[in-house]
Amino acid sequence: MEVCCSVAVPVPGLGLLTYRVPSGVTAPPKGARVVVPLGGRKVTGCVVEPDSAPPAGATLRDLVDVLDEEPFLPPAVVDLALWAGEYYMSGPGGALAVAMPPASRRGRRTSFRTERLVRLAAEPRAAPPRGARQRAALALLAERGGALTARALAAAGIGGGTIRSLVDGGHVESEDAVRERDPFAGAEGSGESHWAVGGETDPARGLTDEQAGVYATLVQAADARAFRTVLINGVTGSGKTELYLRLAAHVMAAGRRVLVLVPEIALTPAAAGLFHARFGRRVAIQHSGLSDGERHDQWHRIRRGEVNLVVGTRSAVFAPLDALGLIVVDEEHESSYKQEDAPRYHGRDVAVMRGRMQGALVVLGSATPSMESSANARAGRYEEARLRRRVLDRPMAATRVVDMRREYAAHGPDVTLSRPLVEAIEARLSRGEQSLVLLNRRGFATVIFCRECGATLECPNCSVTLTFHRAVRRVRCHYCNYATGVPARCGKCRGVFLEQSGFGTERLEADVRARFPGARLARVDRDTIRRRGAIARVLRDVAAGAIDILVGTQMIAKGHDFPAVTLVGVVLADVGLGLADFRASERTFQLLTQVVGRAGRGEIPGEAVIQTLYPDHYSIRAAAAQDYDAFFEQEMAFRAGLEYPPAVALINVVVTGRTADQAMGDAADLVARTRRGPLRGRVIGPAPAPLSKIKGEYRAQFFIKGRERRAMRLALERAVADRPELRRRVAIDVDPISVL
DNA sequence: AGCACGCCGACT
DNA sequence: GTCGGCGTGCTC
Numbered sequence: 182m183e184v185c186c187s188v189a190v191p192v193p194g195l196g197l198l199t200y201r202v203p204s205g206v207t208a209p210p211k212g213a214r215v216v217v218p219l220g221g222r223k224v225t226g227c228v229v230e231p232d233s234a235p236p237a238g239a240t241l242r243d244l245v246d247v248l249d250e251e252p253f254l255p256p257a258v259v260d261l262a263l264w265a266g267e268y269y270m271s272g273p274g275g276a277l278a279v280a281m282p283p284a285s286r287r288g289r290r291t292s293f294r295t296e297r298l299v300r301l302a303a304e305p306r307a308a309p310p311r312g313a314r315q316r317a318a319l320a321l322l323a324e325r326g327g328a329l330t331a332r333a334l335a336a337a338g339i340g341g342g343t344i345r346s347l348v349d350g351g352h353v354e355s356e357d358a359v360r361e362r363d364p365f366a367g368a369e370g371s372g373e374s375h376w377a378v379g380g381e382t383d384p385a386r387g388l389t390d391e392q393a394g395v396y397a398t399l400v401q402a403a404d405a406r407a408f409r410t411v412l413i414n415g416v417t418g419s420g421k422t423e424l425y426l427r428l429a430a431h432v433m434a435a436g437r438r439v440l441v442l443v444p445e446i447a448l449t450p451a452a453a454g455l456f457h458a459r460f461g462r463r464v465a466i467q468h469s470g471l472s473d474g475e476r477h478d479q480w481h482r483i484r485r486g487e488v489n490l491v492v493g494t495r496s497a498v499f500a501p502l503d504a505l506g507l508i509v510v511d512e513e514h515e516s517s518y519k520q521e522d523a524p525r526y527h528g529r530d531v532a533v534m535r536g537r538m539q540g541a542l543v544v545l546g547s548a549t550p551s552m553e554s555s556a557n558a559r560a561g562r563y564e565e566a567r568l569r570r571r572v573l574d575r576p577m578a579a580t581r582v583v584d585m586r587r588e589y590a591a592h593g594p595d596v597t598l599s600r601p602l603v604e605a606i607e608a609r610l611s612r613g614e615q616s617l618v619l620l621n622r623r624g625f626a627t628v629i630f631c632r633e634c635g636a637t638l639e640c641p642n643c644s645v646t647l648t649f650h651r652a653v654r655r656v657r658c659h660y661c662n663y664a665t666g667v668p669a670r671c672g673k674c675r676g677v678f679l680e681q682s683g684f685g686t687e688r689l690e691a692d693v694r695a696r697f698p699g700a701r702l703a704r705v706d707r708d709t710i711r712r713r714g715a716i717a718r719v720l721r722d723v724a725a726g727a728i729d730i731l732v733g734t735q736m737i738a739k740g741h742d743f744p745a746v747t748l749v750g751v752v753l754a755d756v757g758l759g760l761a762d763f764r765a766s767e768r769t770f771q772l773l774t775q776v777v778g779r780a781g782r783g784e785i786p787g788e789a790v791i792q793t794l795y796p797d798h799y800s801i802r803a804a805a806a807q808d809y810d811a812f813f814e815q816e817m818a819f820r821a822g823l824e825y826p827p828a829v830a831l832i833n834v835v836v837t838g839r840t841a842d843q844a845m846g847d848a849a850d851l852v853a854r855t856r857r858g859p860l861r862g863r864v865i866g867p868a869p870a871p872l873s874k875i876k877g878e879y880r881a882q883f884f885i886k887g888r889e890r891r892a893m894r895l896a897l898e899r900a901v902a903d904r905p906e907l908r909r910r911v912a913i914d915v916d917p918i919s920v921l
Numbered sequence: 922a923g924c925a926c927g928c929c930g931a932c933t
Numbered sequence: 934g935t936c937g938g939c940g941t942g943c944t945c
Binding site for chain 1: 928929930931932933
């Protein structure tokens with residue numbers, strides 16, 4: 182009887198494929214890599230079922246090679262990836278590709294780095310070599326413990342020829358040894374000092390009563406060695422990180438391993454440094470800032486069981502850890518946990534599933550939990566723990582909301598900084614304290630329009646206006662990065678009176694500089710941190726007190742404590758509130774709450790000034806009052822009323838086409854087919870997507886809403902299966918974070 | 922006629 | 934994802 186195994190191949194949208202195991206070849210176990218023929222080429226896949234029944238009606242081919250006798254991916258990780266592939270409708274191949282280390286993805290060669298190692302022979306010849314260089318080399322080796330790299334010998338003036346003679350003479354042995362790439366090499370002491378500030382990371386400090394209560398709950402949950410999910414809703418500065426660190430130490434002491442997920446943020450993942458600083462060599466890190474080589478080496482350290490704790494971003498949820506006792510998802514509300522291209526998985530939600538599959542405690546933490554997690558807590562699916570007070574009894578910042586409609590009425594429409602904000606900054610400058618000024622929009626002017634015909638300057642590829650960047654004297658599309666010089670005439674009516682309106686961080690920086698000429702200013706946004714290391718320099722300057730005012734986008738609201746910052750100003754809090762996105766309010770509330778939480782984390786109490794056109798909007802009011810529950814209640818009422826998540830489950834389907842008609846027509850066809858399926862929900866649309874054209878492609882979208890994802894997925898799956906030629910043009914997003 | 926390019930379907 | 938097949942349309 183022939184043996185068959187089913188294999189996931191790294192091709193998005195392809196199902197499992199079955200191959201024959203040639204006779205005489207040992208059947209590979211689940212999780213092993215195999216080389217299989219696929220069409221006219223060979224690909225590396227992953228065994229999913231070692232002994233599967235051959236499918237009806239397919240002519241099976243033989244697998245070409247078995248790369249692993251033992252599982253390469255732990256079977257638990259295979260199961261997790263298969264679950265994700267199904268839940269997010271990406272198929273098994275795409276999800277398994279995420280779980281693989283970089284080398285085994287695609288054809289790119291990433292492997293262990295080796296270097297030539299020269300060591301004294303185990304059984305040296307009695308007679309010493311004659312050459313002076315050879316003798317000098319042996320002396321040096323003996324002095325340095327018997328072994329050196331060829332590179333080190335070369336630095337001491339001993340070349341390859343000398344080494345070859347020594348090898349030939351049997352005096353030394355030389356071999357290629359694996360040398361691990363260490364992402365923390367050289368980091369010690371240099372960039373870490375500011376991670377330790379803010380009071381959250383001092384191991385000697387005791388816990389507050391509130392912290393101690395939550396910690397006891399967590400320890401008890403961890404010791405139960407069973408799946409549970411605990412949501413820690415703790416205000417900024419309440420010491421959540423210290424709880425994670427202690428809980429991780431506790432779990433590791435009990436012989437189980439820990440996975441910590443952190444958001445992908447532009448400000449180098451500070452949390453990774455914290456865990457490394459506390460636990461040293463027992464930690465591996467996985468994030469996108471690593472080179473492929475570093476990533477590869479870290480992955481294999483984890484795989485070999487050399488580490489007890491992994492810190493990483495989204496994809497680290499698939500890290501090949503055994504004996505998992507704890508998964509921490511820090512800042513669980515962060516949208517960077519959601520992958521925005523296939524497989525469109527959510528790192529937090531996959532983490533919860535992993536905890537369930539492997540019987541681990543899952544801890545989700547945030548000062549502004551996602552609507553999803555809070556709803557899960559309220560429904561009893563998660564336990565909830567609260568930290569309502571800051572450590573060391575530091576007060577929350579006193580917050581003032583400034584109605585910009587009045588400012589405009591009083592001082593004209595060009596005001597960027599209100600009177601109260603200017604005064605607050607002046608007070609900081611006179612006292613030598615630091616200010617953070619946030620505007621969540623980059624560029625100089627957001628719109629260029631023609632005063633004669635009213636047309637705005639738009640991207641030729643995308644249905645958005647181009648943003649003027651004064652420093653480079655160009656206009657740029659923030660979606661496709663198309664850039665061009667500023668035209669002298671209107672493209673529609675050839676009029677010459679082009680006007681700029683709206684403003685971003687670049688203009689804000691110029692205004693702040695003009696208003697406070699003596700102040701030392703830095704700006705942080707995607708345009709200023711493109712150069713690697715630029716961000717680290719700014720952070721160092723801020724920490725060293727060499728910056729008075731830090732201007733920037735939401736990047737400055739995340740990830741770092743600045744103890745000397747005592748003022749936070751938000752220039753236009755409602756940037757983003759006008760977006761056609763059902764999460765607009767949630768995003769605004771989270772951003773404002775987080776950035777206000779940056780003020781007053783040191784000894785001096787903080788102050789925040791929020792400028793807005795909608796001072797009565799609940800997300801702004803609740804953020805100013807640091808009142809999470811008030812926000813949650815109102816937002817939940819909104820979501821329930823309009824049937825948005827988490828009140829219902831949502832799937833977003835975007836169909837692209839060469840013309841608007843093609844996109845709409847094909848979307849309409851899929852809608853009709855989905856409605857005929859076993860849906861148990863509703864289909865809304867299709868409609869042109871809010872960005873109806875991106876990078877030259879037209880887009881239409883529709884939504885599926887319901888309470889049973891399984892039924893919704895099934896109906897959609899069948900609809901797409903009926904139109905296989907659309908596969909490439911259909912993007913399915915289960916549990917979308919952004920529907921823009 | 923001969924080929925470059927883009928689209929589409931198949932891939933066990 | 935990637936290959937091959939096939940149609941369109943352009944050039945020698």
